[in-house]
Amino acid sequence: MSTGEKYLAAAYLVVFAAVLTYLVLIALKVSRLERDLEELAELARQRADG
Amino acid sequence: MSTWSRNNAAAALSCAAGLLVLLGLGLALLWAPEDADQGISQKIFYVHVPVALTAYACFGWAAWKALRLLWLGDERYDLESYTAVHMGTIFGVLTLVTGSIWAKVSWGVWWSWSERQLVLFLILFLFYSAYFMLRYSLDPGPRRQRSSAVYALFGVVLIPISFLAIRLAEGLIHPVVFTRDGPQMSDSMFLTFCVCLAGMLTLAAALYSVELAGKRIDERMRELRELLA
Numbered sequence: 001m002s003t004g005e006k007y008l009a010a011a012y013l014v015v016f017a018a019v020l021t022y023l024v025l026i027a028l029k030v031s032r033l034e035r036d037l038e039e040l041a042e043l044a045r046q047r048a049d050g
Numbered sequence: 051m052s053t054w055s056r057n058n059a060a061a062a063l064s065c066a067a068g069l070l071v072l073l074g075l076g077l078a079l080l081w082a083p084e085d086a087d088q089g090i091s092q093k094i095f096y097v098h099v100p101v102a103l104t105a106y107a108c109f110g111w112a113a114w115k116a117l118r119l120l121w122l123g124d125e126r127y128d129l130e131s132y133t134a135v136h137m138g139t140i141f142g143v144l145t146l147v148t149g150s151i152w153a154k155v156s157w158g159v160w161w162s163w164s165e166r167q168l169v170l171f172l173i174l175f176l177f178y179s180a181y182f183m184l185r186y187s188l189d190p191g192p193r194r195q196r197s198s199a200v201y202a203l204f205g206v207v208l209i210p211i212s213f214l215a216i217r218l219a220e221g222l223i224h225p226v227v228f229t230r231d232g233p234q235m236s237d238s239m240f241l242t243f244c245v246c247l248a249g250m251l252t253l254a255a256a257l258y259s260v261e262l263a264g265k266r267i268d269e270r271m272r273e274l275r276e277l278l279a
Contacts (some may be wrong), residue, residue: 004091007155011094011148015101018144028248029057029264035272043278 063256070249072101074242082242091155095227096242098148100250102171105145106209108138108254109178113206127268129204130193133262135181137254142175170212177205237248247258
């Protein structure tokens, strides 16, 4: 692999890694929202019961 | 726009972005010819320039939403402007990193302080990075919304300066590809660049809709928690 090819691969990989990182962050956010929603549903159930 | 339409728009944008980015990647690596001077490393152009133009587009979109907030006073534009700045900052980081990689292989240095184009882009990036400090130093409410909007609007002035700096520069180490005579590249290179630019803009639009949806859900959850507490 030539030096030019290595730098080219690095530039493309940086963008790919950024998109992948963003995807992981979104997945973590969705998990957090699911937990929060569960908490709110529990609160709403308690309200309705009592 | 209804939640259903928003979700479907985000899904359609994501599919289009995936297809265009893959097509652009294929064209750039397999079809576009190598540059006679720079060789294969010139192909960084197909990722660096679209990413930079997308960062400008995001900051421009943030300023437009900020203007709408100040003009119409509608609160929803605050979140939209903030999300656009968020996206612009991500693409700004990618512009600086891919630009540095290209600079290293072309000029032999990671950064050149004598290049106005680079320094002005860095100033633009730092200006919008400071947006978050301003935003989170104020309590949520109309004051924070107005201050953030004014700040986002001021930053947009830097975009044409940064964009035109390359044409005003005397050093001209940074290559000039788009001149008054049109793009200085072959038709196949220009077509590849257009596909890559379309892919990057669509990717930014998809990320923007997903991020905005997430932020809106966060807000609604906060409101619900306050109501149920």
